[in-house]
Amino acid sequence: MTQSLPRSFSVTLLAWVTIIPAAFGVLISLVQNALFATFMSPEQLEQLFALLPPGMEAVPRVSFDTLRIVLLAFLALSVIFLATGIGLLRRRNWARVVFIAAVALGTLYSVVTYFFLDTTADLSAMIPPASFNGSQVDLASIMVMVRTATTVLTAVFTALNLWLIWWLWSPVIRAEFRRP
Numbered sequence: 001m002t003q004s005l006p007r008s009f010s011v012t013l014l015a016w017v018t019i020i021p022a023a024f025g026v027l028i029s030l031v032q033n034a035l036f037a038t039f040m041s042p043e044q045l046e047q048l049f050a051l052l053p054p055g056m057e058a059v060p061r062v063s064f065d066t067l068r069i070v071l072l073a074f075l076a077l078s079v080i081f082l083a084t085g086i087g088l089l090r091r092r093n094w095a096r097v098v099f100i101a102a103v104a105l106g107t108l109y110s111v112v113t114y115f116f117l118d119t120t121a122d123l124s125a126m127i128p129p130a131s132f133n134g135s136q137v138d139l140a141s142i143m144v145m146v147r148t149a150t151t152v153l154t155a156v157f158t159a160l161n162l163w164l165i166w167w168l169w170s171p172v173i174r175a176e177f178r179r180p
Contacts, residue, residue: 010167011088011176018085018099025078033071040064093177100168107161114154117146 045064049057084102087095167173 007091007176008173011091011173014099015085015088018081018088022078022081022085025074026082029071029075029078033075036068036071040068091177093174093179096168096173096177100165103161103165107158107165110154110161111158114150117150 045061049061052060080098081102084095084098088099
């Protein structure tokens, strides 16, 4: 007689919180990709580009190519997260490792982006106050508010993500993902 290991509600909840948005992401991105392919075929794009003055087609061409890549990437990520959520629900160790890697990469991206935005805030301080509808607008005070909010959100989500990684790496949770 084999006895199954107890399954924590928190891992099941994390799996469903991953599965539901990922499933919607797959559906939405399938529709987006189908619409893009239908309404923005290469022939139609070439016709649109032909209407532009000579030398001006590079920017929209890059924009449409980038959009096509982004839509396909979103579909791929949605499928990966859907599979990962199902793997978490079934207590597959590969899904736990993929989820940890995704959270770690997302956290690293957020922290790097924070420092990039922080540098942008420093650069915006060099912009003199502007006139908008007859009143002076000082970007420095707005940037202080943006910098504060961004710092708090980055710190909170980084701490939450690091805790999530630690929790998924804990011996108790790892034991749930071992095959009997």
